[in-house]
Amino acid sequence: MPIIKILPHPEYCPQGAQVRAPAGTSICEALLDNHINIEHACDMSCACTTCHVIVREGMSSLNAPDENEEDLLDRAWGLEPNSRLSCQAFLGQSDVTVDIPKYSINHAKENH
Secondary structure, eight states: OOEEEEOOBTTTBTTOEEEEOOTTOBHHHHHHHTTOOOOOTTSSSSSOSTTEEEEEEOGGGSOOOOHHHHHHHTTSTTOOTTEEETTTOBOOSSOEEEEOOSOOTTOOOOOO
16 A cells, blocks of 8 residues: 655644555545545545645656646646646555645635
8 A cells, every 4th residue: 555755734734744545546535534634625526726736756656647637737836847636646556755835726724
């Protein structure tokens, strides 16, 4: 069962975290199942960018993004070449490391 390593995020997991999930599980589902409450405004239907993550390691273990995901990612805050919508990124057999951007395009609750 692959491990998802989540880099520290000030709101969702300040110390970082590691969670296990079966292959075929989306990163978003795995995080939510492990009480890392990443935003997912469209209920994981690939209609927004609030669950945007940056895959720092293990990108080749994930399914390839489809055209709809790629189009949506163009609107994501902090877009990088290894950006994915966590609701559309399904685990393969290898471990992955993800970084949750500090903000999302819909993030309305800033803690300053």
